[in-house]
Amino acid sequence: MKPQTSAALRPRAAAQYVxxxxxxxxxxxxxxxxxxxxxxxxxxxxAWMRDDLDAFLARQAGADNQVRGAQ
Known part of the structure; x- marks a missing residue:
């Protein structure tokens, strides 16, 4: 079985992704x-690693949900 590797996104693609x-x-x-x-x-x-960007977006979504829950 081949190990999964994170895709590398060049700056323009990374910006669009996030x-x-x-x-x-x-x-x-x-x-x-x-x-x-x-x-x-x-x-x-x-390049940015897509897994790193996914983790950042997940943290941001979690922070947004906590703020909404506090209101």
Whole structure:
């Protein structure tokens, strides 16, 4: 059985995946400690792992649900 690997998303695809603009993606990576960091696949290729982005989105959804439940 072959182990599953997370897909690597280039910046434009990663931004679209999480619903951000490209500049917001880079800003969140730089300034938000909860946002996944990109990985250097080669000297000229940077990508985000889809599993990391999925985990971030799940945490965000959980935080949103807690805020709604408190109201």
């Amino acid at each position: 619903g951000f603009g490209l500049s917001t993606l880079w800003k969140r990576a730089k300034d938000d400690p909860t946002f996944p960091q990109p990985r250097k696949l080669s000297p000229r290729i940077t």
